[in-house]
Amino acid sequence: MAKNIAILGSTGSIGTQTLDVVRHVPGLKVWGLTAHENIDLLEKQVVEFEPVLVAVMNERKAEELSMRLSGRKVTVLAGLEGLVQVATMTEIDTVVTSVVGNVGLKPTFAAIQAGKDIALANKETLVSAGELMINAVKQYQVNMYPVDSEHSAIFQCLQGNSGNPISRLLLTASGGPFRGRTQNELKHVTAADALKHPNWSMGKKISIDSATLMNKGLEVIEAKWLFDVELSQIEVLVHPQSIVHSAVEYEDHSIIAQLGEHDMRVAIQYALTYPERVVNPYPKVDFTVRNNLTFEKPDMETFRCLKLAYQAIETGGTMCAVLNGANEVAVERFLAGEIGFLDIAAVIERTMQAHAVIYQYSLEDLLAADEWAKQHAAQIRF
Numbered sequence: 001m002a003k004n005i006a007i008l009g010s011t012g013s014i015g016t017q018t019l020d021v022v023r024h025v026p027g028l029k030v031w032g033l034t035a036h037e038n039i040d041l042l043e044k045q046v047v048e049f050e051p052v053l054v055a056v057m058n059e060r061k062a063e064e065l066s067m068r069l070s071g072r073k074v075t076v077l078a079g080l081e082g083l084v085q086v087a088t089m090t091e092i093d094t095v096v097t098s099v100v101g102n103v104g105l106k107p108t109f110a111a112i113q114a115g116k117d118i119a120l121a122n123k124e125t126l127v128s129a130g131e132l133m134i135n136a137v138k139q140y141q142v143n144m145y146p147v148d149s150e151h152s153a154i155f156q157c158l159q160g161n162s163g164n165p166i167s168r169l170l171l172t173a174s175g176g177p178f179r180g181r182t183q184n185e186l187k188h189v190t191a192a193d194a195l196k197h198p199n200w201s202m203g204k205k206i207s208i209d210s211a212t213l214m215n216k217g218l219e220v221i222e223a224k225w226l227f228d229v230e231l232s233q234i235e236v237l238v239h240p241q242s243i244v245h246s247a248v249e250y251e252d253h254s255i256i257a258q259l260g261e262h263d264m265r266v267a268i269q270y271a272l273t274y275p276e277r278v279v280n281p282y283p284k285v286d287f288t289v290r291n292n293l294t295f296e297k298p299d300m301e302t303f304r305c306l307k308l309a310y311q312a313i314e315t316g317g318t319m320c321a322v323l324n325g326a327n328e329v330a331v332e333r334f335l336a337g338e339i340g341f342l343d344i345a346a347v348i349e350r351t352m353q354a355h356a357v358i359y360q361y362s363l364e365d366l367l368a369a370d371e372w373a374k375q376h377a378a379q380i381r382f
């Protein structure tokens with residue numbers, strides 16, 4: 001298997017794990033990398049993987065990296081246009097979208113329009129622009145392979161079953177670090193508490209999303225678009241051990257699940273080597289150790305973000321872009337200590353209530369809705 005890839009967000013949790021997959025899988029070649037501002041790590045990655053093009057969102061940091069790499073055969077670009085150029089390089093087959101947030105929207109669309117396959121980690125883009133993105137995937141005849149562990153699991157459970165209608169998708173959720181707590185107990189939790197995910201080591205934004213259950217809300221929307229199912233066919237199932245990564249129930253009531261340890265490299269690797277399964281040194285499940293797998297219903301009254309996500313996708317139009325934009329700002333404000341944990345849902349709810357939905361929309365309308373939501377969410381006071 002030979003594949004040429006670019007990684008948007010190579011310095012993050014998914015980006016660095018993707019590079020580890022590249023170290024283990026013969027035939028994967030890195031042509032392009034991007035970062036926001038961590039040029040120390042990006043410089044090391046350039047030395048090890050020798051891409052021909054890199055882009056840094058922060059223009060001053062891009063200039064600095066360009067000077068540091070002046071003796072090497074690599075071009076350093078700056079800003080969002082730089083990310084777009086990396087995502088559309090002639091030489092590449094696949095773009096791994098592992099930036100965080102809606103900033104990935106333009107580069108991902110550009111990559112699809114340039115005929116590149118997408119290994120999608122950056123779920124916020126599919127939440128904001130799912131319908132347009134799936135239409136573009138069809139129009140440009142590219143593939144979108146899920147990286148998110150639950151969606152990779154579902155994708156794996158669908159193999160060999162084309163033509164068999166899905167009865168239900170069982171989307172598992174860890175429940176986050178605050179599973180079982182009451183609203184009263186959540187009033188004064190800190191960012192440090194919320195960042196302690198029970199199972200996964202991830203970037204800050206998704207860790208907070210897991211704590212609020214917004215991550216599961218985003219994943220419900222992501223699943224709807226990726227697998228073309230009705231909302232009523234997606235069941236969120238809290239599974240605190242996160243060993244069953246998700247499952248598909250067919251019409252004969254057989255359930256096929258995908259299981260594994262907490263290691264995103266398996267899902268990343270499958271997105272890059274599909275349909276092949278390639279040998280690797282990652283941890284294996286030992287059922288004599290993982291011998292207590294439990295399941296329960298999510299508490300949507302306490303963790304209101306999941307409910308808001310359902311409301312947004314039921315409303316449709318530009319509302320999912322608003323949900324996502326408001327959430328991005330609310331999470332930043334919580335991490336900065338500006339608002340409390342429970343205020344995250346309140347900021348999103350108030351922003352959604354103030355939004356005039358557009359039902360016939362373009363990509364520009366979605367970008368404008370995202371921008372509006374971010375500004376609105378930033379000025380809400382308690």
Ligand SMILES: NC(=O)C1=CN([C@@H]2O[C@H](COP(=O)(O)OP(=O)(O)OC[C@H]3O[C@@H](n4cnc5c(N)ncnc54)[C@H](OP(=O)(O)O)[C@@H]3O)[C@@H](O)[C@H]2O)C=CC1
Pocket residue numbers: 008009010011012013014015034035036037038039057097098099100101103121122123124147148149200201202203204205206264
């Ligand atoms: N981590 C995980 O296990 C999982 C993550 N995901 C999804 O994958 C995506 C990435 O998550 P994760 O790796 O945890 O995030 P991280 O915060 O660890 O990494 C984010 C990456 O994006 C770059 N970045 C951040 N902001 C910008 C910006 N404004 N412009 C350009 N680049 C930017 C960062 O650069 P820099 O380092 O320079 O700041 C970094 O390379 C998210 O959408 C998340 O929901 C999905 C499933 C699991």
Ligand SMILES: CC(=O)[C@@H](O)[C@H](O)COP(=O)(O)O
Pocket residue numbers: 148149150172173174175176200206209210211215216264
């Ligand atoms: C690893 C991964 O895919 C994350 O999205 C993870 O699932 C988050 O865990 P939660 O189930 O707590 O949201």
Ligand SMILES: [Mn+2]
Pocket residue numbers: 148149150219
């Ligand atoms: Mn996930």
